[in-house]
Amino acid sequence: MITFKKVSIGLLITVIATVIFGFTGPGDDLLGKLVDQLYKWRADHPQEKVYLHLDKPYYAVGDDIWFKAYVTIGSKHQLSAYSEILNVDLIGEDDSVKRSIKLPLISGMAYGDFALPDTMQEGNYRIRAYTNWMRNAGDAYFFDKTITISKAIGNTVFTKTDYTYGEQNGKQRVNAMINFTDANGAPYAGNEVSYRVELNGKIVFKGKGVTNDKGDLPASFINTTPNPAATGNIIANIKLIDKKVITKVVPVKAVSAKTDVQFFPESGNLINDAGCKVAFKAVGADGLGVDIKGTVVDDQNQTVTTFSSTHLGMGVFNFTPINGKTYKAKVIFADGSGADFNLPKAIDNAYVLNIDNSADDNLVARILPGSGIAQNTASNGSLMLVAQSSGEIYYAAKSSDNGKTFRAIIPKSKFPSGIVQFTLFSATGEPLNERIVFIQNPDQLKLSVSAPKQQFAPREKVTINLNAKNKEDKPVIGSFSASVIDLSKVPVDETNEESIFSNILLSSDLKGYIEKPGYYFSNPSAKTNADLDVLMLTQGYRRFEWKQVINDAVPPAVYQPEKTLQVTGHLKTFGGKPVPNGKVTLFTTAGGTFILDTVADAQGKFTFNNLVFRDSIKFVVQARTAKDRKNLEIELDNIAPQAVGKNKNAPDIQVSVSDSRSVYLQNSKKLFNEQVKYGIGNHTIVLKEVVVKDTRTTAVKHSSNLNGAGNADQVLTYKDLENLGGGQLSNILAGRLLGVMFRGGKPYSTRGGGPMQIVVDGIYMEADYLDNIVISDIASIEVLRSAGNTAIYGFRGGNGLLVITTKRGDEGSVYNRYAPGVVTYSPKGYYKAREFYSPQYDDPKTNTQMQDLRSTIYWNPKIITDKEGSTSFSFFNADGKGTYRVIIEGIDADGNLGRQVFKYKVE
Numbered sequence: 001m002i003t004f005k006k007v008s009i010g011l012l013i014t015v016i017a018t019v020i021f022g023f024t025g026p027g028d029d030l031l032g033k034l035v036d037q038l039y040k041w042r043a044d045h046p047q048e049k050v051y052l053h054l055d056k057p058y059y060a061v062g063d064d065i066w067f068k069a070y071v072t073i074g075s076k077h078q079l080s081a082y083s084e085i086l087n088v089d090l091i092g093e094d095d096s097v098k099r100s101i102k103l104p105l106i107s108g109m110a111y112g113d114f115a116l117p118d119t120m121q122e123g124n125y126r127i128r129a130y131t132n133w134m135r136n137a138g139d140a141y142f143f144d145k146t147i148t149i150s151k152a153i154g155n156t157v158f159t160k161t162d163y164t165y166g167e168q169n170g171k172q173r174v175n176a177m178i179n180f181t182d183a184n185g186a187p188y189a190g191n192e193v194s195y196r197v198e199l200n201g202k203i204v205f206k207g208k209g210v211t212n213d214k215g216d217l218p219a220s221f222i223n224t225t226p227n228p229a230a231t232g233n234i235i236a237n238i239k240l241i242d243k244k245v246i247t248k249v250v251p252v253k254a255v256s257a258k259t260d261v262q263f264f265p266e267s268g269n270l271i272n273d274a275g276c277k278v279a280f281k282a283v284g285a286d287g288l289g290v291d292i293k294g295t296v297v298d299d300q301n302q303t304v305t306t307f308s309s310t311h312l313g314m315g316v317f318n319f320t321p322i323n324g325k326t327y328k329a330k331v332i333f334a335d336g337s338g339a340d341f342n343l344p345k346a347i348d349n350a351y352v353l354n355i356d357n358s359a360d361d362n363l364v365a366r367i368l369p370g371s372g373i374a375q376n377t378a379s380n381g382s383l384m385l386v387a388q389s390s391g392e393i394y395y396a397a398k399s400s401d402n403g404k405t406f407r408a409i410i411p412k413s414k415f416p417s418g419i420v421q422f423t424l425f426s427a428t429g430e431p432l433n434e435r436i437v438f439i440q441n442p443d444q445l446k447l448s449v450s451a452p453k454q455q456f457a458p459r460e461k462v463t464i465n466l467n468a469k470n471k472e473d474k475p476v477i478g479s480f481s482a483s484v485i486d487l488s489k490v491p492v493d494e495t496n497e498e499s500i501f502s503n504i505l506l507s508s509d510l511k512g513y514i515e516k517p518g519y520y521f522s523n524p525s526a527k528t529n530a531d532l533d534v535l536m537l538t539q540g541y542r543r544f545e546w547k548q549v550i551n552d553a554v555p556p557a558v559y560q561p562e563k564t565l566q567v568t569g570h571l572k573t574f575g576g577k578p579v580p581n582g583k584v585t586l587f588t589t590a591g592g593t594f595i596l597d598t599v600a601d602a603q604g605k606f607t608f609n610n611l612v613f614r615d616s617i618k619f620v621v622q623a624r625t626a627k628d629r630k631n632l633e634i635e636l637d638n639i640a641p642q643a644v645g646k647n648k649n650a651p652d653i654q655v656s657v658s659d660s661r662s663v664y665l666q667n668s669k670k671l672f673n674e675q676v677k678y679g680i681g682n683h684t685i686v687l688k689e690v691v692v693k694d695t696r697t698t699a700v701k702h703s704s705n706l707n708g709a710g711n712a713d714q715v716l717t718y719k720d721l722e723n724l725g726g727g728q729l730s731n732i733l734a735g736r737l738l739g740v741m742f743r744g745g746k747p748y749s750t751r752g753g754g755p756m757q758i759v760v761d762g763i764y765m766e767a768d769y770l771d772n773i774v775i776s777d778i779a780s781i782e783v784l785r786s787a788g789n790t791a792i793y794g795f796r797g798g799n800g801l802l803v804i805t806t807k808r809g810d811e812g813s814v815y816n817r818y819a820p821g822v823v824t825y826s827p828k829g830y831y832k833a834r835e836f837y838s839p840q841y842d843d844p845k846t847n848t849q850m851q852d853l854r855s856t857i858y859w860n861p862k863i864i865t866d867k868e869g870s871t872s873f874s875f876f877n878a879d880g881k882g883t884y885r886v887i888i889e890g891i892d893a894d895g896n897l898g899r900q901v902f903k904y905k906v907e
Contacts, residue, residue, distance in 0.1 A: 381427025
């Protein structure tokens with residue numbers, strides 16, 4: 001096994017090599033202070049990033065999400081050993097965590113998966129990944145990607161929605177046209193539909209109507225909330241011919257067509273009598289860029305300059321404000337309407353910091369004084385220009401004329417690829433201006449991907465050869481992940497595709513939403529580089545603030561890097577005083593007896609370190625005083641789960657099923673039927689259709705109940721289960737579930753029949769699994785016994801069901817006090833990643849009768865190149881004909897990133 005070089009904090013704490021170009025002299029104390037303070041910040045706050053390579057851009061219910069994680073640290077993006085545990089969450093549309101796993105990081109890498117059960121709801125989900133250490137910088141820097149999970153299995157109604165907007169009595173009016181069709185695109189004509197509109201969690205309108213001959217239904221409403229940027233859903237219930245009601249949820253991303261236009265002077269301010277670039281960004285109410293054009297006029301209505309957006313509502317123009325004048329922009333939108341926007345007021349006594357990033361090899365930095373400074377003959381001291389990336393200074397220079405002008409040509413090769421922050425300081429160390437630029441040096445890995453030929457037959461074996469070299473054409477040992485998809489089943493928009501380049505180098509350093517980050521990297525050109533520079537002018541960078549760094553006022557880190565799984569806590573008397581030197585035992589009988597002992601310190605704190613365990617394990621922690629008495633209390637330390645904020649990538653939410661996803665869904669349904677036909681796959685729904693009833697509001701969260709959360713014959717929440725003690729769950733529930741009795745730990749309905757079906761978080765379990773569930777892990781139990789509640793489950797519901805939902809971190813504690821001196825504890829352990837299955841058609845045992853309708857043909861997260869930089873992997877094609885796309889991403893030991901796309905034909 002090849003072990004990659006891991007970059008630890010010890011390697012990060014090195015002397016910063018600062019190069020001062022051209023302008024040296026007295027006053028280097030300021031530079032020394034800046035270097036020392038930034039060095040200290042970098043040592044105390046090393047910057048980790050996470051990128052997940054997913055096997056494809058979107059999914060369907062019943063699929064598997066496969067991913068590989070790359071965790072880097074520092075400006076050179078080397079694989080991190082600072083954290084050794086990664087958290088990955090699957091988050092639903094309601095901003096709640098649906099699934100959370102922990103993965104061990106080995107040399108800064110991990111791989112895992114999410115199974116999407118047939119019982120889950122379709123919608124816009126998010127995948128979030130972060131280390132505990134990254135929580136100190138805030139969730140804005142987490143890996144956070146919006147993915148669409150559609151539903152073909154049992155889905156009989158599909159919707160497409162178009163929105164138009166207007167005003168009524170001074171309030172925002174939304175006109176939605178919802179189109180209802182079946183899976184084949186045939187309209188539901190003459191069907192009754194009732195709907196309600198929820199904005200920001202409140203119902204603002206209810207309506208009903210009948211679809212026309214095209215399946216269209218108009219649904220108009222007024223935004224009655226005080227928020228002009230409200231979002232929400234239209235929940236529509238359509239009645240089919242057989243009087244069954246299907247519920248569809250349609251996102252409302254915006255409640256108006258209003259476009260916000262902002263202007264961003266390159267220096268932060270417009271400066272009188274000094275020319276500068278002014279970038280602008282026009283964003284619609286849905287968060288997406290809007291193309292505009294217009295003119296800048298002065299207070300005499302004289303045209304000063306014109307402008308027009310060049311990419312996604314962004315653009316730039318040059319402008320010199322004149323002292324005493326004010327300016328506004330007259331903007332014209334695509335529909336011909338217009339609006340006026342005031343430009344920022346120009347100021348005196350300031351500097352223009354201009355960076356020209358248009359050349360291939362060099363940056364040109366210019367500092368120009370405004371009129372107030374230019375006319376002041378008194379000496380103000382030298383200015384200092386400093387450029388840093390991820391806390392490391394790569395360039396510093398001083399002016400030689402007491403701070404009035406500055407010009408320097410800086411080789412781009414001095415910087416790492418990624419975002420570099422330029423800051424202009426006064427002679428006293430006050431930051432005056434900031435400007436970020438994006439550096440794209442030719443330092444990425446050169447990946448050569450090839451196959452023996454360009455065209456293959458269905459089910460033919462394909463061997464892909466990979467060779468990796470660095471910028472010096474020397475072979476490298478690297479770790480890579482590879483995905484192969486059938487483009488005829490999974491159409492891809494490459495400009496909207498995130499990559500290891502767009503994430504590690506760009507998205508991970510910027511707060512806020514970036515529209516189509518893949519555009520800047522999929523086909524680089526002079527235009528994409530110019531558009532990327534405009535993005536730098538409009539987006540902003542705030543990994544830290546210089547004033548805090550200089551004044552040593554950076555808040556201390558709250559979250560520490562996780563190295564191992566551990567169980568920690570404190571021993572206290574019942575009055576809350578520490579119990580020193582107590583004896584503590586940690587044990588479990590899962591998978592064999594496991595026992596550890598330790599002794600608490602003088603403050604009653606105890607720690608069990610270097611643990612390795614899987615999810616769903618239950619520990620017992622037992623403690624005694626130094627005099628062997630058990631009259632004490634054990635208080636375990638729980639790391640509170642990361643809260644889920646609003647989706648920063650909300651503009652990526654899909655309102656309708658696109659043509660590409662329609663193709664994908666059609667294949668998904670065929671694949672499901674084929675797997676059911678041959679009895680393979682982890683499927684739970686075999687009905688012709690699934691009816692989802694309108695749900696009522698209950699205290700049940702995250703439920704997988706197909707009838708809707710809380711629609712059951714009896715519901716117990718975690719509050720009902722509190723203080724019921726420990727022991728086997730079947731014994732605890734006996735006598736508390738109406739119409740349910742327990743024999744041998746298995747639940748039986750009093751209506752007769754065999755054991756009831758157990759469903760845990762949408763996964764079907766055997767009846768004897770019940771006693772493996774820890775009561776403190778349970779958020780709710782829903783009892784389904786009547787025909788009305790069990791029919792939707794088909795044959796699986798014949799004997800009734802217990803639908804159990806476990807806690808997601810927003811319900812009670814994860815440990816339970818069993819008795820004095822004893823607690824049970826069910827911490828989150830490591831998730832054991834599954835292996836991707838790829839049929840081997842040269843094996844006679846492989847089923848060759850079943851149609852091979854896979855969309856992900858191959859997934860491999862463990863590809864390692866040898867010392868010659870080479871490796872290969874093989875797989876078999878599916879039955880699909882057309883173009884297959886091979887995507888390979890990865891990194892070498894020095895932090896050089898690599899990505900290559902290779903395509904071949906299957907005919």
